[in-house]
Amino acid sequence: MSYHVGRLTADEVRGMFDRIAPVYDVMNRVMTAGLDRRWRRLAVREVVWPGDRVLDACCGTGDLAVEAERRGGRVVGLDFSSRMLARARSKSGTIEWVQGDALALPFEAGEFDAATVGFGVRNLEDLEAGLRELVRVLRSGGKVAVLEITRPRGILRPFFRLWFDVLVPLAGKVLPGGKAYTYLPASVRRFPGPDDLSALMARAGFQDVRYRLLGGGTVALHVATVGARLASPGATQASALRIEGNIGGVEA
């Protein structure tokens, strides 16, 4: 496990987010030129309806959970980093903030109408187990939205590389927990691209998996549904292997 290859144990990930919690929101705004707010709004609009019980897994400092609450959801935000959660708590007194592990969610099967994960799945020690946990806690017909950084193709690619592979790690040299900004681009490099992530989501049990690219192709928003729960797990898997692919163009 190492920062340079973008793979860390769960304990290392938790420690890293505890250290960068004080600068996390500012770095997000700077690195995305404020576009992350729009991406969060889009993600929430895809899956959350007023009155829904919503899980924001890997909620970090809580911005996606707050957006889901603004949309009328009854929201639970879960993260394993106490310092990230402390920041989240200061943003809403009505969201239920839970310290817990996304790989062993402390919730009953089928408890939620919707789930969101913002820039979290890339950090899971076992991605497929994390996706299966989301399927488990969603009801039949429940929806998930996953936002994740992805490597753009085409003309933006060299700019992304300069920004992400050179400038972001340099900025990390002067920030608390700066190694995180070496881990960030490395973890994006080794993470599955949007088509592969769609396939993994389908394999975990999601149906109608589709994605659109945002931020000039630097971010993928995957949306999917949990199908009717069938008696035989084999039947669920077979019907889940229906992927709708990239439904949109590339947008800001």
Ligand SMILES: C[S@@+](CC[C@H](N)C(=O)[O-])C[C@H]1O[C@@H](n2cnc3c(N)ncnc32)[C@H](O)[C@@H]1O
């Ligand atoms: C990049 S931050 C994203 C925070 C937030 N969702 C956002 O959109 O800004 C990733 C978060 O995932 C959390 N995380 C990673 N693995 C986790 C796990 N197994 N269980 C719970 N939280 C986890 C980290 O603590 C961190 O707060």
